Amino acid sequence: MIVLKAAQEKILAALQSVSGIVERRHTLPILANVLIRKNGPELELITSDLEIQIRTTAQLDGDDGNYATTVGAKKLGDILKSLPSDQLVSLTANQNKLTLQGGKSRFTLQTLPAEDFPLVQEAADFGPAFSIPQKTLKLLISQVHFSMAVHDIRYYLNGILFVAEGKTLTLVATDGHRLALSQATLDVEMPKQEVILPRKTVLELQRLLKDDGKGKEGEAEQLIEMRFAGNQAKFSFGGLEFVTKLVEGKFPDYNRVIPKNHKNHITLGRATLLASLQRAAILTSEKFKGVRMNFAPGTLGIASSNAEQEEAKEELEIDYGGDSFEIGFNVGYLMDVLANMGQDMVTVSLQDSNSSALITNPEYEGFKYVVMPMRI
Numbered sequence: 001m002i003v004l005k006a007a008q009e010k011i012l013a014a015l016q017s018v019s020g021i022v023e024r025r026h027t028l029p030i031l032a033n034v035l036i037r038k039n040g041p042e043l044e045l046i047t048s049d050l051e052i053q054i055r056t057t058a059q060l061d062g063d064d065g066n067y068a069t070t071v072g073a074k075k076l077g078d079i080l081k082s083l084p085s086d087q088l089v090s091l092t093a094n095q096n097k098l099t100l101q102g103g104k105s106r107f108t109l110q111t112l113p114a115e116d117f118p119l120v121q122e123a124a125d126f127g128p129a130f131s132i133p134q135k136t137l138k139l140l141i142s143q144v145h146f147s148m149a150v151h152d153i154r155y156y157l158n159g160i161l162f163v164a165e166g167k168t169l170t171l172v173a174t175d176g177h178r179l180a181l182s183q184a185t186l187d188v189e190m191p192k193q194e195v196i197l198p199r200k201t202v203l204e205l206q207r208l209l210k211d212d213g214k215g216k217e218g219e220a221e222q223l224i225e226m227r228f229a230g231n232q233a234k235f236s237f238g239g240l241e242f243v244t245k246l247v248e249g250k251f252p253d254y255n256r257v258i259p260k261n262h263k264n265h266i267t268l269g270r271a272t273l274l275a276s277l278q279r280a281a282i283l284t285s286e287k288f289k290g291v292r293m294n295f296a297p298g299t300l301g302i303a304s305s306n307a308e309q310e311e312a313k314e315e316l317e318i319d320y321g322g323d324s325f326e327i328g329f330n331v332g333y334l335m336d337v338l339a340n341m342g343q344d345m346v347t348v349s350l351q352d353s354n355s356s357a358l359i360t361n362p363e364y365e366g367f368k369y370v371v372m373p374m375r376i
Contacts, residue, residue, distance in 0.1 A: 001067055003036060004043055004060035005090040008102060012080040014058040017240055018047045019073045020204050021054060033070035035117045040064055047073060052201055053120040055241045068114035071098050079107050120243050123229035127193050130164060131223040134237055136184050138209040140171045141202060143182040143367055146336040148199055149175035156249030158199050165192040172254045178333045179257050183366035193228045196247040210238065258368055259358045262349035264295065264322035267362055270346040274338040276314040280304040281331045283312040290376040291331040295350065296324040304331065327353045328376035337369045
């Protein structure tokens with residue numbers, strides 16, 4: 001039976017949209033495979049890592065009829081990538097093998113039974129659905145993802161908090177040393193729902209979301225539909241259905257972390273500040289990435305040093321008439337936020353040398369970044 005017959009680029013695009021979550025090494029060998037399920041003219045591709053499941057439907061010609069099997073996702077992808085993009089490729093099923101043919105190239109692949117593939121049981125208690133443009137969600141994630149913890153024992157920090165409430169969607173990430181928050185407006189009024197999406201889910205969503213805003217066949221914008229349940233979240237966009245388990249646990253009260261009423265404010269060019277910090281970072285020590293920032297009327301001094309007694313000093317002219325003080329920061333935390341902001345200007349609000357700094361965007365009220373000072 002001919003399972004599918006289409007141009008290489010069409011098959012590869014469908015496969016790549018689901019294969020990002022596939023692990024090469026897994027305790028269950030079948031999880032390295034993609035489930036191919038044919039229902040008449042429609043073909044479904046499904047992958048899973050037991051935490052996340054991604055499904056896409058594609059019209060890829062072939063014989064009519066129903067058929068299902070699983071085959072190695074990475075291997076199939078590598079073969080397709082090695083063929084020319086306009087090559088007509090066919091996949092033919094024969095007993096427990098699949099034969100892929102493109103031009104004069106022919107590959108025979110081993111399969112595993114479709115019935116052994118562990119499909120995710122979808123939750124029964126999904127809340128109401130809401131949609132935002134894909135590019136908006138991609139922007140929100142890009143503004144906070146770098147603040148997620150990595151392998152923290154407080155597992156609820158290894159992800160992003162999504163809060164839908166009223167007409168606002170809020171994303172928050174923190175690793176205990178810094179916190180990033182970004183907000184967007186929803187078209188519909190939502191009852192309050194809070195979920196923590198795992199790190200792997202966040203990074204995969206970021207990879208798959210389109211940020212050009214263009215829709216198919218004259219659609220205004222490409223939207224993503226979201227639904228949250230007690231232990232699952234479901235996203236539908238661009239012909240994909242993405243179901244993920246959630247991180248259990250109580251996320252810290254982020255409103256208490258965000259400083260209010262700081263009296264000293266400096267607005268300056270983002271690129272200029274980032275370039276100065278990048279230069280100063282060269283002479284920080286590997287473990288101890290500290291920079292000293294000296295705020296004084298009209299000037300900002302940036303200095304760093306290391307164990308070899310090497311030293312870097314930068315000075316920027318700033319429009320500032322507030323208190324004079326010195327404060328230390330992990331330079332990586334400052335560079336992360338500046339590199340992920342798109343606007344020209346940035347505002348830094350401070351109280352004194354012992355309080356957290358608040359970094360905001362003068363052109364976009366929905367973004368806040370809090371970074372704790374460090375002793376240097």
